[in-house]
Each structure stands twice: as structure tokens, then as C-alpha cells.
Amino acid sequence: MQPVIKLAEIHKVYHTGEVDVHAVRGVSLDILPGEFVAVMGSSGSGKSTLMNMIGCLDRPTGGTYFLDGLDVSTLDRDQCAKIRNAKIGFVFQGFNLLSRTTALENVEMPMLYNHAHLPAAEQKKRAQNSLELVGLAQRADHKPNQLSGGQQQRVAIARALVNQPSLLLADEPTGNLDSQTSIEIMGVFQKLNDAGITIVMVTHELDIARYTRRTVILRDGKILTDEPVRDRLNAETELKNLKQAQEAVRLA
């Protein structure tokens, strides 16, 4: 099977002022269709930098990156934009929602730039479905500043899913969230992954990584370990357990 993502000796050097920051130093990684990968590592280890390059947002300063067999370094700005729009769903570390714009409109936005040119009614329907998938249909008319952090995170996920991408990239989708919401979001991801979507997710929480199938650990811009997840958790059962535990606390 051809890998969706094939990184070979990827480097990223940031030139800032006098010192060059070597954020990624030779990462080689193959990710096959249908995989669910957690990228872990301490703060500053180059996780976001790597994700941005995988998401065609940023370009490596060294090495080659094949996305679906296509050498990304040969693509121009517009071609990258098209890939970001159609093939990849990206959930940002800081949500990156448009403020003063409703959740529904935020989710609709990627379709505005899609070459399929769906009619407005169809766009709205799809956005609504996408919000439903993350359990936020009732909050469609709310603006980001009227939503909780977890709800904003879910709007960002709904937006990433709306163009039905084959690859979902999520940079700390559960950062700053309480454990229940985190598990809920992992549930959504597991469902999507079961439906065949490839997922790469950054996290620094070990127990969140246990919902994925494979864990890659970075240190100082290099891969330290790359192992399959052994005792994989199921979000549905975990959620049930959590609720029972809470019930028990209340009864006690």
C-alpha cells in the first residue's frame, strides 16, 4: 500500500535574527491510509512545525515530502491551497476560528474556496451535518466568544471535516480541555478513523495517545520512538466508566 504521508530526512530551520533555530532535524516517517497516529514530545520539540509541513502550510528547508505520492516541493502556492482545501482537514493548536462569525459560517468557510462550488443551501446542510458530528448542532448560531473552549475546539474540528478530507491533522485537539470533553473528542476521532480517515494528532497527554493506534515521540526535532499502541482505549467505554465514577461520587 502506498503511504499517504512519506517524509524523508525532513529538516526545518527558522532563521530568526542572529540564531538559526533548527526545529526539525531529519524526520523520516511513513504513514499508511487508515492509520491513527499520535505525535508526542515535550514543548518545543518541533511537533507543530512538523504538522504544518505535513499540512502543506509550511515548506521544509531540507528533505522530501510525498503526499499521496506527490512531491509537495514541486507544488506552487495555489496548488498547495487546493490540497489544503480538498484533501486535508487541519485542526489548529489555537483553534483559529473567525471571530464575530457564527459557528455555522466558520464551518462553511472552507466550502467557499472549494472548486466543487456547491449551492448555498447544500453548503449550509453540510456544515450543519458536520457540526452534528461533533455534537454541536444546537450552537450553530453562536459566535466563538459565546462558546466554551471545548465547544470552539469542536467547531474547529467540524470545519476541518466539512470538505470530507481523507487526511485529518490535529494539533493538540484536546489541549486545555477537561478529561470528559477530551474523551468525547477522541470518540469522534475514533469514529472517523473507523470510517477510513487517516488521522495524525499531536498531544502531550499519554492517556490521550492511548486512543490512537501508533505513537511517534519527538525529541529536539528528531524521532525518538515510533511504536504501535498496545492497550488501546475505546472512547465509548471510557466515557461510560467516567460517568459511572461521577455517579458514584455523587451518591457517596
Add this chain to the structure above:
Amino acid sequence: MRILAPFKLAARALRRNKMRSLLTMLGVIIGVGSVIASVSITTGASKQVEDKVASLGQNVVTVFSGNFTSGGMRGGWGSAPTLTVEDTTAIKNEVANVVAVSPEVRDRMQILANGLNWNTQIQGESPDYPQIRDWDIANGAMFTDADVRSIAKVAVIGKTVVDQLFINQDPVGETLIIRNIPFKVVGVLESKGFNLFGQDQDDIVIIPYTSHMRRITKRIFVNSIMVQAASKDAINQVQDDITTLLRDRHKSAEQDFTVRTQLELMAMATSTTRIMSVLLGAIASVSLIVGGIGIMNIMLVSVTERTREIGIRMAVGARGRDILIQFLIEAVTLSAVGGIMGIALGMAAAKITSHFTGWPTLTPYAWIGIACVSSAGIGIVSGFYPAWKASRLDPIEALRYE
């Protein structure tokens, strides 16, 4: 991107900053408004002047005594007596394409009728006069060639004279006393209103030129000669031929008469309004440019403020050109809405001016079109640089922008 979507985005972005949008548009509103107002006022003025010149008559060529085209002014038109009745006859007989002529003598005098008196213009003319001036007789008839030959004591009077001396009365057949000589009123002219110089053209008594020159005043020279050319195309030829003919007849070293055509009068009369409209237009275009700079300024601010938004849009797949179009449409919407408001404001200003000053105003449709197109153009020109700048942003840098 669908066609309507960027317009929706633009409308929303502009509504978000209502006050700022309005202030930005103000430059264009004032610019377009002043263009429309000044064009309306000058067009109205030159239309009025053209109507007045047209009221002079049809294809008229006028010969004045004295030469005021060279050697400086010599006491005004028709002052130095050089033209004669014989000159008039010669023009009629020898110049081609002349259909009517009338020698003119003029004097202001006191006249009496019905025990009332009135100071008016007594004008000696030939029976061709109403035809040359394209001036109809409302009541009665013009005097005839026979009246001219018999030096008849007949008169055709204007509306103002009727109003002053023959109140509620049909003047035709009544008697009018000019310098103790009784004249019979045979006709009344249609009202013609004021002329180019603001004189009441209806304040007039027309009598045969022979009667004027022999009975009222004793003179041999006429003030001017009115000539009607057969057609508009013949006017210049008639002018040239009259000049040649009269130079030959007068045999003086220096030309002692002047031949003016209606076309020249038109050009002279409209030259002032033309200069006015050029000046006003220049001022207005400067304010339009200032308006454009205002739009460019605010669009640059807007691009900087919305760097993150641009980054987010690019991250989810907006291409440079989508961003370019979005900001360009925003700028064009600003200036086009400003332009439409400016047109309304300019037309209103013209109406108000006309209401308080009595000047006629006229807004040509062509200028409304020009205003629309140029305000949209200003939007494109002034919005292009900021929009281009936005479209060149790097998505990852834009996302990091605080």
C-alpha cells in the same frame, strides 16, 4: 468562489465598521457630489445661454457698424455710423444664399397711449424681421413692404408694451403716439422673454425702418443689418461674401464694419460657462483623488488588522486570488456606494441651488454614468495595492500574526 459570496463578505466587513466605512466613503461622496452638482449647474447655465442664442433667430448673420475685431473697441457695437440702407439692398441682391434682410435702427423713447406713457425701444426694421428672428405674430399682422415704401405710421408691439399701455384691451387698431406722431398698432408679437444680456425682448415697438429714419429721427445710417442665411451650412459663406461686398462698397482703408454669425455668438456666450465647468471639474477630480487615497489608506489598515483572518482563510484553502478579489470587492463596494450617495447628494445640491438662486440646473445622464464608472474605478485603483498585499501574505506567518 461563487459569484455572490465575496459581495456578501464585503457587505458584512463594511457593516462591521459602519462609522469607519461611512467616513471613508465621505471622500468619494463629496468628490462625486461636487462633480454632479457643478456639472448640473454649468450644464443648466450653458443650456440657458444656448437657448438665448437660439432665440436670436434662425441662421442669423448680423452686420454691425464699426470694427471691433482689430484696433481695439470703438465705442461698442453699431456706434460708428457706416452702414446704409443701400448696403442692405446690395446684400440682398448680390450675396448668394441670403433669404431675408432687415436694416436696423434703434432708439429709446417715451411713448403714449390711452393716457399712459412708457419708455421703450423703438426699432426700425423691414417686414422680414419676424422671419429672421423666428418670432411669430400673436395677434394682427406684420407691416408690409408697401408700408415701408409709403413710410407708413404703423407699429408692431411686444408683450411688455401691451401690458403697460393696453391693459385688458386688444391693442390692434389702436393708436400709439411716438414723438407726437400717431402710429396705428397693426400687430402684437409673441412673448420671447429675456435675451442673452438680460434685456426684456418684449419691451419693443417695431416700425418700418423708413418711418423711423425719416419721421422720428432724421438719419441716413443704420445701426446694424440682420441677414438670414438659407441654411446653417451657408452661414460662413454668407459671412465671407458680405465682408467682401461691403469692403468693396465702403472702400475705406480699414474695415469699418463687423460681421458676426450666430455660431460665433454661441461660442462667445458659452466660453465662460465652459471655463467654469473645466475649473469645477478640476476641483472635483482633486477631491475624488483624495477620496481614493482615503479608501486606500483604510484598506491598508483593514488588511493589517485582518492578517489573522487572511491566514485562516488561506489555511483552509483560499488562494491568493480569492483574497485579492475579497479585498478588491470591499474597496469597490465602498467607493461605489459612496459614488451613488454622491450622485444623490450632488443632484440634491443642484436642486437646492436652483431653488434659492433661480438658476436652471440640468444633470446630464452621461455624467451620472461617468460618476458611477469613475467611482468604481477609484475603488479598483485604490483597493488594488492593499488587496494585492493581502493576497501575497504567507499563510503560516499570517496565522502567527498577533
